[in-house]
Amino acid sequence: MISRRALELATAVLTGSFGVAVVVSSLDNGIGWSSAGVDAGTFPFLTGIIVVLGSLYNLGRGLLPAATLANVPIAITSIELRRLAGLFVPAAIFVAAIPLAGMYVASALYVFAVLAIPRHQSVPRALAMAAATALALYLVFERMFQVSLPHGALAAAFGF
Amino acid sequence: MDNLQELLHGFTIAVTAPHLALMVVGVLLGILVGVLPGLGAPNGVSLLLPLTFGMQPVSAIILLSSMYWGALFGGSVTSILFNIPGEPSSVATTFDGYPMARDGRPTTALATAFGSAAFGALVGVILITFLASWVAQAALAFGPAEYFAVYFLAFASFVGMGGAAPIKTVVALALGFAIAAIGIDTVSGSVRLTMGVDELVKGVSFVVAVMGLFGIGELLVAVEEEFHARAVSSTIDWREVFRAVGRLPRHGVALLRSAAIGCWMGITPGGPTAASFMSYGIARRFSRRGRHFGTGEVEGVISPETADHAAGTSALLPMLSLGIPGSATAAVMMGGLMIWGLNPGPMLFVDQKDFVWGLIASMYVGNIVAVVLVLLTVPVFAALMRIPFVVIAPLIVIICVVGAYSVSNSYLDVVMMLGFGIVGYLFKKLFYPLAPLVLAIVIGDKAEDAFRQSMLISKGSLGIFFANKLVTCLIVGGIALLLLPLLLQLTRLWRKPASAATDAPVQERAII
Numbered sequence: 001m002i003s004r005r006a007l008e009l010a011t012a013v014l015t016g017s018f019g020v021a022v023v024v025s026s027l028d029n030g031i032g033w034s035s036a037g038v039d040a041g042t043f044p045f046l047t048g049i050i051v052v053l054g055s056l057y058n059l060g061r062g063l064l065p066a067a068t069l070a071n072v073p074i075a076i077t078s079i080e081l082r083r084l085a086g087l088f089v090p091a092a093i094f095v096a097a098i099p100l101a102g103m104y105v106a107s108a109l110y111v112f113a114v115l116a117i118p119r120h121q122s123v124p125r126a127l128a129m130a131a132a133t134a135l136a137l138y139l140v141f142e143r144m145f146q147v148s149l150p151h152g153a154l155a156a157a158f159g160f
Numbered sequence: 161m162d163n164l165q166e167l168l169h170g171f172t173i174a175v176t177a178p179h180l181a182l183m184v185v186g187v188l189l190g191i192l193v194g195v196l197p198g199l200g201a202p203n204g205v206s207l208l209l210p211l212t213f214g215m216q217p218v219s220a221i222i223l224l225s226s227m228y229w230g231a232l233f234g235g236s237v238t239s240i241l242f243n244i245p246g247e248p249s250s251v252a253t254t255f256d257g258y259p260m261a262r263d264g265r266p267t268t269a270l271a272t273a274f275g276s277a278a279f280g281a282l283v284g285v286i287l288i289t290f291l292a293s294w295v296a297q298a299a300l301a302f303g304p305a306e307y308f309a310v311y312f313l314a315f316a317s318f319v320g321m322g323g324a325a326p327i328k329t330v331v332a333l334a335l336g337f338a339i340a341a342i343g344i345d346t347v348s349g350s351v352r353l354t355m356g357v358d359e360l361v362k363g364v365s366f367v368v369a370v371m372g373l374f375g376i377g378e379l380l381v382a383v384e385e386e387f388h389a390r391a392v393s394s395t396i397d398w399r400e401v402f403r404a405v406g407r408l409p410r411h412g413v414a415l416l417r418s419a420a421i422g423c424w425m426g427i428t429p430g431g432p433t434a435a436s437f438m439s440y441g442i443a444r445r446f447s448r449r450g451r452h453f454g455t456g457e458v459e460g461v462i463s464p465e466t467a468d469h470a471a472g473t474s475a476l477l478p479m480l481s482l483g484i485p486g487s488a489t490a491a492v493m494m495g496g497l498m499i500w501g502l503n504p505g506p507m508l509f510v511d512q513k514d515f516v517w518g519l520i521a522s523m524y525v526g527n528i529v530a531v532v533l534v535l536l537t538v539p540v541f542a543a544l545m546r547i548p549f550v551v552i553a554p555l556i557v558i559i560c561v562v563g564a565y566s567v568s569n570s571y572l573d574v575v576m577m578l579g580f581g582i583v584g585y586l587f588k589k590l591f592y593p594l595a596p597l598v599l600a601i602v603i604g605d606k607a608e609d610a611f612r613q614s615m616l617i618s619k620g621s622l623g624i625f626f627a628n629k630l631v632t633c634l635i636v637g638g639i640a641l642l643l644l645p646l647l648l649q650l651t652r653l654w655r656k657p658a659s660a661a662t663d664a665p666v667q668e669r670a671i672i
Contacts, residue, residue, distance in 0.1 A: 033620050054327050092578060137562060
């Protein structure tokens with residue numbers, strides 16, 4: 001269970017630290033006025049400052065008692081969290097597997113895994129859908145639009 | 161008259177067999193994403209975007225805009241039949257549309273919705289036809305300072321009228337600017353904000369951002385709440401369709417008022433969602449049958465639908481003539497324009513007449529195609545609602561991953577896309593608005609260039625923004641919009657300290 005407050009705080013910290021990174025990084029480019037006009041770092045520097053200040057404000061709002069925030073003190077219940085993880089974790093594993101397995105194999109495995117393992121579909125149907133996905137990707141990208149998707153380190157090792 | 165001639169020329173471009181076929185494909189895909197919850201017009205358009213890179217710009221924009229019309233119509237179908245808004249902008253349609261369908265009048269509800277939607281879209285397109293080249297002509301006289309002032313006004317109006325918490329809007333805008341600045345600086349050529357990652361020199365493509373924000377982000381929001389579709393009968397009785405459309409003129413006042421609200425909210429970046437809510441609220445207040453709203457009132461369907469489509473259509477006017485998109489979907493399309501090698505803005509009307517007028521003509525035709533197709537396919541798409549979400553979700557993930565990769569064949573983009581997905585989820589959950597973020601990513605560079613060029617012209621003096629009447633008006637208007645939320649807050653506190661707290665949930669509801 002994650003409270004609205006914790007989520008607000010986490011997001012404010014996330015945006016704030018991005019803002020700080022932008023400010024620090026833009027100092028390398030120089031801020032202010034030079035012979036070539038406004039320096040390259042000026043604009044990012046200002047936006048970084050705005051992000052930091054805005055995040056601090058949102059952080060402050062988040063620290064206030066939850067009643068003023070909104071009428072929902074709980075943002076994500078544990079059931080919802082499980083559903084979220086059920087979608088995101090396999091997707092993240094899928095993305096992580098792409099450099100090794102390649103787009104086609106990884107996406108077929110991904111479709112098969114999310115359909116067959118929680119028993120949403122029978123194994124043969126999940127297999128068929130997985131194969132259809134990979135085939136459709138191949139036809140649309142490699143053939144029709146001539147965009148080469150990554151084939152993966154494994155395929156390279158086998159000499160494709 | 162010139163405009164009409166150009167429009168006729170546009171029709172010769174839009175009404176060709178390949179383009180009509182593209183419209184049909186676009187509208188069908190649009191209805192599909194509109195019907196599927198968790199996918200909307202911005203998602204659909206961004207998912208389709210990588211496939212258009214190799215097309216002619218005019219064909220590509222016809223495909224994308226047709227998808228937009230389809231999505232707008234498709235969103236209303238599920239709102240009415242299942243009480244599930246397929247699109248954020250059709251939330252207000254559920255208030256009266258679903259009760260109407262539930263009481264055994266689904267055909268009336270659908271036909272009323274489509275009829276008024278088509279009317280709203282028509283008003284929007286006519287507005288574009290007559291105003292676009294005029295606005296563009298006025299904009300041709302713009303210098304960098306005026307451009308910056310217009311951008312400033314656009315950003316400020318998000319803060320002042322966007323409906324989200326003002327500081328959250330500011331943070332979203334500034335984040336977008338910072339993301340747009342990553343990579344090589346176009347003025348000085350120096351590398352900015354790569355934070356030690358060499359691959360970031362090429363910058364962050366907005367396609368990667370929208371795929372994550374709208375694709376993965378909304379998927380996460382959708383998976384969170386398991387919905388149960390309680391379908392009402394979705395067969396269409398054709399005689400009732402014509403009867404319902406025939407009854408529309410009786411609600412002429414509501415139609416015109418809603419279309420006006422829609423056009424206004426579309427041109428200023430209020431967007432279709434805010435427009436439909438506003439129109440519904442105003443209709444409830446002014447209608448003689450206002451007390452019956454929420455129980456299946458015809459005007460309660462007409463008002464949000466007309467405004468939704470009028471806003472969706474007229475949002476393309478500032479995009480074409482000024483290079484400032486009026487809605488999230490228009491922002492995505494504008495990013496597409498830039499990728500196809502076109503420069504949105506007034507010069508488009510001079511250099512790319514075929515493109516502009518082909519697009520405007522295609523809006524007339526596309527909307528007709530959309531109305532016909534949506535009526536014909538309601539039963540089919542209603543059946544689609546029975547496909548379980550668990551099957552659709554992984555397919556959307558794959559489309560996002562492949563789309564992000566194919567932008568520049570970079571694995572880093574895929575990882576960033578997932579990151580944007582988390583950001584999109586968090587922002588959606590906490591009512592940070594996504595449209596200003598996308599807008600800033602798309603036109604952040606242009607705004608910055610305009611600012612730096614005006615600084616070069618004025619040798620570093622901010623006085624250039626008050627040098628003539630036009631630019632002063634724009635800047636002052638922008639500042640006023642920026643301060644508007646603050647003033648409202650102050651007057652509210654001054655009048656009634658207690659009412660400030662009760663207003664917040666209404667605001668938050670409006671931007672969901």
